[in-house]
Amino acid sequence: MISFSEALDKILSEVRIYPSEIISLDQTLGRVLGEDITADRDYPPFHRSAMDGFALHSYDYTPNQIYPYHRELPAGMSMDLEPNEKAIRIMTGAPVPDGFDLVIKIEDATLTEFNGQKQVSFSLKEVKPWQNIAKQGEDVKNNQLVLPKGIQIGTSEFSLLASLGKDKVSVVKAPKVHIISTGNEVVPIHQSPLPFQIRDSNSYTITSILSKYKIQPESVTHVPDRDKELTEQIQKGLEADILILSGGVSMGSMDLVPSILLRLGVELLFHKTSIKPGKPIWFGKRKNTIVFGMPGNPFSVQTCSRIFLEPFLRKSHGQSQLPSYKLPYSTTKQKKGALTEFFPARLETTDKTYLTPLAFNGSGDIRAGIFSDGLAIFPSDLSQIQQGDMIEFLPW
Amino acid sequence: MISFSEALDKILSEVRIYPSEIISLDQTLGRVLGEDITADRDYPPFHRSAMDGFALHSYDYTPNQIYPYHRELPAGMSMDLEPNEKAIRIMTGAPVPDGFDLVIKIEDATLTEFNGQKQVSFSLKEVKPWQNIAKQGEDVKNNQLVLPKGIQIGTSEFSLLASLGKDKVSVVKAPKVHIISTGNEVVPIHQSPLPFQIRDSNSYTITSILSKYKIQPESVTHVPDRDKELTEQIQKGLEADILILSGGVSMGSMDLVPSILLRLGVELLFHKTSIKPGKPIWFGKRKNTIVFGMPGNPFSVQTCSRIFLEPFLRKSHGQSQLPSYKLPYSTTKQKKGALTEFFPARLETTDKTYLTPLAFNGSGDIRAGIFSDGLAIFPSDLSQIQQGDMIEFLPW
16 A cells, blocks of 8 residues: 555656646636736836835935925826926825925924915934935836746735736636535435434535635436446546546545446546545546545545645646644554545644544544534554644644 | 723623624635534534445454455445444445444455455554544534634535535624815825825725625715815715725814714714824714724825724624734834834744734825735834844734
């Protein structure tokens, strides 16, 4: 049986590159950039006053000197200086006129009037050239790369794209995904289950993970463990870029998925990896279609989605992988066996931030994962975690 | 000027409770539960076999004894034992028949046949009652509270609601939000700015934060700093539950927002708080309408949204607040002045996870925030952060 890292490597070496499409900026939140974004001009585009106050020239500055002034420059306008004009009132965001290199904020100014002439003086002992001015191009130069392809568009990136006037943006096209949940014991959620039946939650789990990447599955189907129906549905499912199955991959006599996949010409890349939960996972491909056969327990599907499906999607989108953190463990934990174990954990902060496990009854526990911030990893070669040990943590 | 925590307290004491609405489960991702969710039956609903293997009774177990068997129980069906039936083949997910209390996995079984009679034996020295069985109700008891009101629905909660058959769910109704960005220097993003103009990114920032809570603003408007237009638009905006303005709240002569708000009968709750960026923020109310007047710089809007708007929304939704973490700082940092400073930071992991600042040129820098994982807090009473100091961090 291959290890977790071998399984992940096999999945990541089957990455597919999806094409891009151009969409309206409004629709891009959560999508992945399909193009490098460069600046359309310098930012700031002009020497911008960072304060409400007075603009003048630093060589001209003397503490307590009286400067007559008569003009006021709001943001959104520009001004050429008049001959011998020594100071103007200026607003935050306005362009500092050529010939000035200093803004003194209004709180440091004393305003007076003499014979109808407005005047201002300042008590500051020292000033520096370009004080309170954001210089043209100091943030970004024209044509500079500001956002590389492969970045997921969150608040800051969305805001930056708006600043740059990118009302149309190239983003990675969502792959076509089909989801099939299997199992005779599983019924659709709007149906009343018999005492020995359960409802289909796995297609919801998978749909939810896909929605993090703004992928809407093309189809979501439940099929009982009957060869003919399952074969038909899997055949249809193989028309997608990614086919995700849950259930039917284990050791039972009703676990038909692996044999049907092989019969339909899907190449097996691995079956089983030494992890818990999720050990029976089946992974394969047929031409451009990638097939994830996940085990049927709800927490196995959550785990396989986070540790295998998401890394595959991110690499296929040209994204960097989700980070993993190393945080001190708040208690102790033991395990038997040599599997890499994943368990739900929460971040708790007192003097520092600790990783705290959440109780659950194994991969079939429908509550597993709730109230958690992500998955902690119990490495295969350890049998004990001590309080304070640095433990790897995968945030959801 | 009031402190950050005083400002936050004032905002949180003005919380509004929004009503609930019933929506289809498919639409609930990211929404906040408006009802307590209890279990509709025990989970597991029956004594569920956790393995593919054989079911028998533990008092009947002897190592290497031969058990004849003739029946197989897949998941999704149930069986009553026949008289003298000592073992059945059972699949993962199937209900263990009454009268049995043990499942031995197929890997530990030796299958033979004698005179056409199927038989099985096991070499395991010891077995325990209920081994490899998830007992009825061990995860959740019928009627037990499983998800409290106020929880945001993520992957695990979505999956759990499906398991419970909640195809209609009560969620907190989104408040009605109007967004107005102000500033003569600001133009809509599809318009070409003049050299001394910039594009409106703030309404995108605010829209993006609202989308984390699945709130679609009712209107998004840009208004120049002209009293008549601004008054008209603010008057309309005050029909919302929440009016969010950006720009026009500082010390400039064009900063018309505070005076217009007062003239329209909005009660000022505070103006300015000792933070950086975001110091000029204006906060008030008129009847049920809450007004956030945020400063105009892009990073100020990001910060005010994270530290003031989100806490307000979460409390109004009955949610717990976003966590803050305490993580070791990777370098050193100084500041002058007694403001509470917020700066973009990234989590970086080597032997453990550190907080690393990201360079930026102040609140007007359009790049501020990109590549960051959240905001680090430089406390007001400190002038220096040392490497290794535990620093508070607000994840986005």
